Structure formats: C-alpha cells, structure tokens
Amino acid sequence: MPINKGLISLAFGGLAIGMTEFTMMGILPDIAKDVNIDIPTASNLIGLYALGVVVGAPTLVAATSRYPAKNVLLFLMLLFFIFNAAFTFAPNQWTLFISRFISGLPHGAFFGIGSVVAAKLAKPGKEAQAISLMFTGMTIANLAGVPLGTYIGHHYDWRITYAVISFLGLVTFLTIYLWMPHFPANKNNNIKQQIGYFKRWEAWLMIGIISIGTGGLFAWMSYISKLVTTVSGLPEGNVSIIMILIGAGMCVGNILGGKVADTLSPTKAAITCFLAMATCLLVLFFIAHITVLAYPMAFITGMIAFSIAPSLQMMLINNAKGAETFAASAGQAAFNIGNSIGAYLGAIPIMYGLTYNYPSLVGVVMASFGALLTYIFLVKVERKDAVQTEYNHKLQEA
Structure with a gap:
C-alpha cells in the first residue's frame, strides 16, 4: 500500500532534527577548535539544545494551539531552518550558543504536533505505525545522517554539516507545504486548557x-x-x-x-x-x-x-x-x-x-x-x- 506523503514530510523533519541533535556529539572537538574554546565550554552546545527542547515544547504548542496544524508545522520548520543556518555562520561562541538554543525550540513541538497529525493521517488501528514512520526519520539520522555528518565535519568543515542540516529543514518545509493536507484548527483550544x-x-x-x-x-x-x-x-x-x-x-x-x-x-x-x-x-x-x-x-x-x-x-x-x-x-x-x-x-x-x-x-x-x-x-x-x-x-x- 502507498505511504501517505504527509507522513513522508514528517519523516523528513525527523531526519533533520535527529541530525542536528546527535551530530553535535561527534563534531564537538572540531567546533571547539574552530572558535578557539575548550571542550567543556563547547559541550554547552549539547545542553543548550536540550534546554531549548524543554522550553520550546510546551511554550510553542501552547502559543500556537489555535492555529491549523499545517501552518504551525511550517512555522516550526522555518524557525529550524533559519537558526540552524545562523548556527552554521556564527562567528563566535556566544552567537553559537544563542542560535543553538533557539534551534532546539521547535524540536519538541514538531514531534508533538507531528504525532497527532500522523495519527489523524493513519487508518483506524494503525496510528502507532504511522507515528513510527515519522520517527523513522530520526532513526535514519542515527543510521546514516550522523555518521556522514561527523565524517564531513572531521575531514572538511563542521559548517558544511550544519549547512546540510539547515537545507534539510528547508526541504521539510517545502514537503509539508506541498504534501501535508489541511486540518482545521480546533477553535476550542486555548492556552489555559493546554497548560x-x-x-x-x-x-x-x-x-x-x-x-x-x-x-x-x-x-x-x-x-x-x-x-x-x-x-x-x-x-x-x-x-x-x-x-x-x-x-x-x-x-x-x-x-x-x-x-x-x-x-x-x-x-x-x-x-x-x-x-x-x-x-x-x-x-x-x-x-x-x-x-x-x-x-x-x-x-x-x-x-x-x-x-x-x-x-x-x-x-x-x-x-x-x-x-x-x-x-x-x-x-x-x-x-x-x-x-x-x-x-x-x-x-x-x-x-x-x-x-x-x-x-x-x-x-x-x-x-x-x-x-x-x-x-x-x-x-x-x-x-x-x-x-x-x-x-x-x-x-x-x-
């Protein structure tokens, strides 16, 4: 049976997000050397991303709860694209830290909203399998994307790796725009109800x-x-x-x-x-x-x-x-x-x-x-x- 294209667009998002999160661990020494900071200082890039996920997950979902899911997913991937691009060209540690934190904000909200959308796209009784397809993007990131990104970062330039990741965010944006069906917003949603x-x-x-x-x-x-x-x-x-x-x-x-x-x-x-x-x-x-x-x-x-x-x-x-x-x-x-x-x-x-x-x-x-x-x-x-x-x-x- 053909796979719903909307689910494929969510999988692209999982691939991009998986790469931006986990590739960091492999190329941390390269980033530290490039901006002339030590490894313990550079390791804050891992923690700042995780903090961005924790902060962004509830706040972005609550703030966008009254908007259609497709529009919110597009906004989240636009945010992902812009701030991973900013991270790619960041000239010093503070611009790296700020852009890294903000690039983590869409992570939890994307998977949260994406999970609900995937369940809606699935046939009855197949909801978990549809969600697993979205997470397949993240597993492919661990299988191929992270090793490839680490190799590029080690042998060429870590900025090339994150330029590719940023580009994947743009690809996800385009596929959501083209393939994701429109789901009307739930007008009964409000921030109080979500919180x-x-x-x-x-x-x-x-x-x-x-x-x-x-x-x-x-x-x-x-x-x-x-x-x-x-x-x-x-x-x-x-x-x-x-x-x-x-x-x-x-x-x-x-x-x-x-x-x-x-x-x-x-x-x-x-x-x-x-x-x-x-x-x-x-x-x-x-x-x-x-x-x-x-x-x-x-x-x-x-x-x-x-x-x-x-x-x-x-x-x-x-x-x-x-x-x-x-x-x-x-x-x-x-x-x-x-x-x-x-x-x-x-x-x-x-x-x-x-x-x-x-x-x-x-x-x-x-x-x-x-x-x-x-x-x-x-x-x-x-x-x-x-x-x-x-x-x-x-x-x-x-």
Whole structure:
C-alpha cells in the first residue's frame, strides 16, 4: 500500500532534527577548535539544545494551539531552518550558543504536533505505525545522517554539516507545504486548557515514565565508545561501525514497536519494551568483555531500546484528551530530560573507578523502574478509565 506523503514530510523533519541533535556529539572537538574554546565550554552546545527542547515544547504548542496544524508545522520548520543556518555562520561562541538554543525550540513541538497529525493521517488501528514512520526519520539520522555528518565535519568543515542540516529543514518545509493536507484548527483550544494538562497527576506520571525509563537507553549509549574500546576490546576505528549498527537497530525497532503497540495496546507494549530493554542491558553487562558479541549486541540493544518510542507517544495522545499536542510535545521534553539523567547517573559508577559496562547496569535499574511506573499507569489510569466508560455506557442503556 502507498505511504501517505504527509507522513513522508514528517519523516523528513525527523531526519533533520535527529541530525542536528546527535551530530553535535561527534563534531564537538572540531567546533571547539574552530572558535578557539575548550571542550567543556563547547559541550554547552549539547545542553543548550536540550534546554531549548524543554522550553520550546510546551511554550510553542501552547502559543500556537489555535492555529491549523499545517501552518504551525511550517512555522516550526522555518524557525529550524533559519537558526540552524545562523548556527552554521556564527562567528563566535556566544552567537553559537544563542542560535543553538533557539534551534532546539521547535524540536519538541514538531514531534508533538507531528504525532497527532500522523495519527489523524493513519487508518483506524494503525496510528502507532504511522507515528513510527515519522520517527523513522530520526532513526535514519542515527543510521546514516550522523555518521556522514561527523565524517564531513572531521575531514572538511563542521559548517558544511550544519549547512546540510539547515537545507534539510528547508526541504521539510517545502514537503509539508506541498504534501501535508489541511486540518482545521480546533477553535476550542486555548492556552489555559493546554497548560491545564499539568494539573493532572497522570501527566506527571507520564513524564516520570519517559524521563526515567528512556534514561536507561542513554545511561548505556552515552558511554558506548568507551564501553566497546576499553571493555569489549575493539579498536577506536570500529566505533563508527558500532554506531551504524545501533542506528540500524533503531530503524528496525521503531517499525516493530509501532506494530507491537497497535497489536497489544500502547501501554502493554511499553511495559514489554521496557522489560526487554532491562533484560538486554543486563545481558550486555555480563557479556560486554566478549569482543565478537559487541557487534550483534549493538544492533539488538538499539532495536529494543527504540521500539518503545511509538508506544509512549500513543500513551501521551490517548490519555490527554483536549491537550494531545501539548502532551506529545511534553513527552519530547521528557525524553531529553531522560537523556541528561541517564548520562549523569551512568557516570556515577565510572567516577568510583568501575569499568564502562557498569553504566549498562544503571540502565537496567532505570528501564525496570520505567516498566513499574508504566504498570502503575495501566492499573491506576487506564483501567479506571475503562471501568468509568463501561459504567457510563450501562447508564445510557438504562
């Protein structure tokens, strides 16, 4: 069956956003050298982007809630294009910092609004698979875009890499304009209603699920280079192969995750994926020293870890009636918080002199806790809602 072109335009956006976020980690030394700053100072570019995501996700969604989704997506990608271009030509560290922060603002809002639009474009029962197609762009970024961007940044100029990323933002803008159908704005939306999402305790439970559960992925991935070189015994030149295998696993896991979510239900699929992630990271902790297994485990771990993305997005949308886009974008902010928490907690055993497979053990704990929180969500929120719905149905019949 042909793929809806609107979904392809969202995937382009995922590719551009994935590249701008993750390529930074590979070319940070090149940027530091170019503008004559040290690595710790340059590393603020990673944190500023994440801060931009956290700030931009709720504020941009709330501010644009009364406008048609297509118009908002166009605005977000125009913002992305302009400030990634500004970052490309920034002459010093302060212009780099400012443009990097602003370029992170559209990230969460794009995926939040895009998730809701993707679900509307899907056939009934295929919503999670449609959302997974949007996230395929981000997995392709990890598979091919980030390694290519890193190579260009190392061997030619990091500014060329970000010029390409900026151009991808423009391509996304054009494809949304040409391919995305028009959805009328919900005139009942208002900022108070959107912000009211945070008055619900289950909203904070969802943020906890994403921040803690997905942090398990980043506890492992943040130190993957040192893990495979110092524990698995691979040469440094093979780290790029490991990263490509992780990206390939993410591509496969993202597609499988969408099908699992549509088959089991998003919440049950999320519990399953979290438990699978914890199990995989535990196995990895014990076998990391076996060199030959580093390659298949990179693919398998990437696949399992990213299979959870469609389930979490559907959970956010399904349980935020009246504030779906706000909830989905807040989920992206929580994902970036998970990035920071996972990297921070994963560093603790290393600070105490333990080897680089111990961050994986931290990931086991975080993924397991994510599964527990998701089970609480299933019991306290979804089952309660199901009982209330059944009760209301019986009252109507009476």
